Amino acid sequence: MNPAKDTDQQTGQDGRDAKPTMQDLWLRHPEIQNAAMIEAPGIPYLRVVYVFCGYKVTQQEFDAVLSAFNRLTGCHYMQDDIAGVLITPDA
Secondary structure, three states, X not given: OOHHHOOXXXXXXXXXXXXXXXXXXXXXXXXXOOHHHXXXXXXXXXXXXXXXXXXXXXXXXXXXXXXXXXXXXXXXXXXXXXEOOOEOOOO
């Protein structure tokens, strides 16, 4: 089962399922609201927070956080399943 396709998601005004943001996913999974989620991606803590808050991050940072999130929750989200992802070119 792909949790990104659950029918209990909020529905937009046009009748389609709205994509969750990373913050939505954080709030849906209290089991990962701890140091393990902050440390698992292997990037600076602040950059992990940026991903969940919807700030611009590099593709590598986003991928590291999403991979850790999927591993810790048992979910299988992909970037296209998530709204509000802001990727900046690598510096």
